[in-house]
Amino acid sequence: MNNKIIRYILSKILYIEAGFLLLPVIVSFIYKENYSNILSFLVTMFLLLLSGYLLGYKSDASGAFYEKEGFIIVSLSWILLSAFGALPFVFSGSIPNFIDAFFETSSGFTTTGASILTNVEEISHSILFWRSFTHLIGGMGILVFALAILPRSNRNSHIMKAEVPGPVFGKFVAKMSYTARLLYKIYFAMTGILIIVLILVGHPIFDSFVHAFGAAGTGGFGIKANSIAYYNSSAVEMILATAMIIFGINFNLYYVILIGKARDGFKSEELRWYLLIVFGSVVLIFFNIRHNYTSYLTAIKDIFFTVSSIISTTGYATVDFGKWPTFSRAILLFLMFTGACAGSTAGGLKISRFIILVKSSILQVRKAINPKRVLSIKVDNKLVGNEVVEEVKSYFVIYIFLVIIFTILISFTVPDFTTAFSAVMATFNNIGPGLGIVGPTGNYASLTYFNKIVLSLAMLAGRLEIFPILVLFSSTTWKKK
Numbered sequence: 001m002n003n004k005i006i007r008y009i010l011s012k013i014l015y016i017e018a019g020f021l022l023l024p025v026i027v028s029f030i031y032k033e034n035y036s037n038i039l040s041f042l043v044t045m046f047l048l049l050l051s052g053y054l055l056g057y058k059s060d061a062s063g064a065f066y067e068k069e070g071f072i073i074v075s076l077s078w079i080l081l082s083a084f085g086a087l088p089f090v091f092s093g094s095i096p097n098f099i100d101a102f103f104e105t106s107s108g109f110t111t112t113g114a115s116i117l118t119n120v121e122e123i124s125h126s127i128l129f130w131r132s133f134t135h136l137i138g139g140m141g142i143l144v145f146a147l148a149i150l151p152r153s154n155r156n157s158h159i160m161k162a163e164v165p166g167p168v169f170g171k172f173v174a175k176m177s178y179t180a181r182l183l184y185k186i187y188f189a190m191t192g193i194l195i196i197v198l199i200l201v202g203h204p205i206f207d208s209f210v211h212a213f214g215a216a217g218t219g220g221f222g223i224k225a226n227s228i229a230y231y232n233s234s235a236v237e238m239i240l241a242t243a244m245i246i247f248g249i250n251f252n253l254y255y256v257i258l259i260g261k262a263r264d265g266f267k268s269e270e271l272r273w274y275l276l277i278v279f280g281s282v283v284l285i286f287f288n289i290r291h292n293y294t295s296y297l298t299a300i301k302d303i304f305f306t307v308s309s310i311i312s313t314t315g316y317a318t319v320d321f322g323k324w325p326t327f328s329r330a331i332l333l334f335l336m337f338t339g340a341c342a343g344s345t346a347g348g349l350k351i352s353r354f355i356i357l358v359k360s361s362i363l364q365v366r367k368a369i370n371p372k373r374v375l376s377i378k379v380d381n382k383l384v385g386n387e388v389v390e391e392v393k394s395y396f397v398i399y400i401f402l403v404i405i406f407t408i409l410i411s412f413t414v415p416d417f418t419t420a421f422s423a424v425m426a427t428f429n430n431i432g433p434g435l436g437i438v439g440p441t442g443n444y445a446s447l448t449y450f451n452k453i454v455l456s457l458a459m460l461a462g463r464l465e466i467f468p469i470l471v472l473f474s475s476t477t478w479k480k481k
Contacts, residue, residue, distance in 0.1 A: 004059045006073055011056030013077045013146060017084060018048035023133060024088070028126035037126050040091035048084050068471060074143055075468040078460055081142060082106040085134060094127045099449045106456040108134030109142075110463035111345060113220030113315035113432030116445040116452070121225055125206060132210035132221050138463070139217025139247075139345035140187045144180045186254050187345075191216040194243050201235040211236075211316075215243040218346045220315030220432045227317040227440065234301060237318055241308040245278065248312035248340030269380045270341050274311075274351045281307045281335060285328045311335040313347035315432025322439035329435060336425045347430030347462055349399060355379060356392045398466055403428060406458050410451040423447075427455040428462040 021041045028038045085108070086101035088094075095101040100116045107114045108131055117123065123131075137145070191212055198208035207223065214220050224230035228237060253268055285303045286296075293299035302319045309316045310332050321332060339348010359377045366375055377384040406424040414420040415437070422434030423444070433440040444452065461469040 006069055006076070007055045007059040009073050009143075009146070010076060010080065011052040011059065013142060014048045014052035014055065014080065014084065016142065016146060017081055018045045018052070020133065020137060021045045021048070021088070021130070024126040024130040027129045028124070031125040033124050033126055037092050037124050040088045041126070041130075043091055044084060044087040047087065051084070071468040071471040074464060075460070075472040077143055078109060078464060081137075082109055082456075082460070085109065085130075088127065088130055092124070092127055094123050097449075099452055100445075103444065103452040103456050104131065105134060106459050107427075107432070108132070108219065108221060109138035110430050110459040111135050111138050111217040111219035111313070111347065112427055112430040112459045112463075113214065114427055114438070114455070114459070115221065115432075115443050116447075118443065118445050120223060123223075128210060128223050129206075132213040132219070132223070135217030135219030135221060136191065136213040137217075139219065140183060140251075144183060182255060183251055186251060186258070187216065190247070190254075194239070197239055198236065201233070201239065203231070203233070203236050207231075211240060212243075214316065215240050215314060216247055216345065218244060218247055218312045218314040218340070218344070218430075220309065222316065228305075229318045237301060237305050240316060241305040244308040244312040244314045244316070248308075248344050248346040249274065250341040250343035252343050267380070270352050270355060273355055274341055277335070277338065277351070278307055278311060281311070281331050285324070285331055288325055288328045306332070307335065310431060311338065311346075311348075312340050312344075313429055313431045315426075317433060317440035320439065320441050322435050322441070333422070333425065336422075336429050336431050339429055349396070349429075352379070353392050353395065356384060356389060357396060359384075360389055360393065395466065398470075402458075402461065402466065406454060409454045410447070413448045413451060423451075423455060424458060428458040430459060430462050 021044060025038055025041045028041070082102055082105045086095075086098060086105040089101040089104060090096060090098055095104055095117070103114075103116055106112075113135075120128075194212040194215060195208050198212060199205055203211070210221070210223055211228070214222075220227075222228065222230075228240060231237075249271060250268070253271065256262070282300065282303050285307070286299060289303070290296060290299055293302075305316070305318050306321050308314070313336075321329065324332075337349055338354050339350050340346035342350045342352040356377065356379065359379075363375050363377060367373065377389060403424055406428060407421050410423065411417070411420045414423070419434070419436030419438055422436060423438045426432055426434035426438065433442075436442075437446060438444055444455070447455070457469070
């Protein structure tokens with residue numbers, strides 16, 4: 001294992017996080033906050049710079065660099081980012097307990113949006129900004145950002161393969177550094193447009209920034225106790241609902257549109273399935289709960305927002321969907337499972353994997369009927385290799401196994417199965433609110449410290465698509481040959 005390059009890249013990641021902390025410091029000055037808030041960020045920056053220096057001492061980017069190193073770098077980076085990112089919460093007194101702060105920060109970076117805060121409206125602007133800014137950083141991936149700006153880090157696709165969500169990573173331009181820069185240009189441009197649109201419809205400026213960060217990163221941290229419902233604005237709700245759907249689409253399609261091949265982009269089978277699932281879910285839930293509304297337009301608005309929030313794994317809320325009928329909640333659990341598209345900022349299993357699993361199941365049934373037929377799976381009229389199909393099946397099995405393990409681990413102290421299962425689904429799929437105690441009107445504050453550690457691990461494993469975390473905790477990874 002190339003320890004030098006691992007330490008080299010980790011040190012650069014810590015330097016980058018120290019740089020990001022300048023933004024909440026600026027916010028703190030703008031809102032004339034007390035010096036304890038500013039000091040909490042400055043001390044954290046000092047610790048990051050010192051740790052980065054010690055990690056990077058006598059390290060370099062030379063030598064062999066393989067997939068295993070990529071997995072280790074990605075998993076360690078996200079753990080360190082969450083650990084150091086939690087310190088401003090602790091130092092400022094906003095979240096005095098480190099485990100709670102680590103849970104909150106892991107939730108931010110993994111774009112989960114699960115929170116332990118019961119007094120969010122009393123938190124300072126700078127802390128709220130940092131809390132939501134972690135969504136923007138984690139949405140596209142901090143190591144993707146590093147690839148865009150660091151020299152010599154564009155030699156391998158191993159880091160992006162480990163961090164960019166989706167069953168298969170495919171370069172759409174020649175150089176990895178250029179790919180990363182292009183992704184972030186598209187990402188930042190779309191976020192900027194969303195901020196401007198929210199401001200234009202009368203949304204407060206600060207709120208526009210943090211809510212745009214949440215929608216872009218599909219994270220969902222709110223700054224009001226009742227989330228987006230607080231504003232009682234149909235315009236804001238529809239803008240955010242549409243934005244959540246847009247950021248749940250594969251970013252490769254936006255590149256295809258930029259180079260003038262929009263027609264090819266819209267032919268994407270994954271995109272068609274994604275939009276069809278959204279439309280079908282809205283229709284089914286509407287017919288299930290329409291009698292609860294005096295206005296069908298209001299019903300459609302609330303349902304569309306909730307479906308957008310859940311399938312994109314954002315977690316914003318305008319209604320308490322935990323009180324919806326069982327049929328509607330079952331559909332929402334299905335959306336938690338599928339998630340949005342590969343190559344987006346969303347979590348979940350991913351639509352592309354779901355497509356392959358469905359087509360593989362249909363293929364097995366057809367083979368059982370006629371064993372002599374030679375059948376194959378195609379997506380976008382392209383043959384899907386057996387290796388990819390097996391990878392998707394293996395991922396699905398491990399995914400289900402981990403859901404069961406996480407549910408068992410937290411079930412000892414959680415009062416009901418609905419809360420336990422939905423908490424795991426909501427954190428492992430990076431959604432945020434679940435059902436029961438952790439529903440849209442509740443939070444994770446009442447869970448034990450052990451449960452918070454388990455769910456923090458679930459968030460990290462879900463965001464990094466399981467394997468980097470498994471590689472990190474595998475004993476064979478650290479054995480000397």
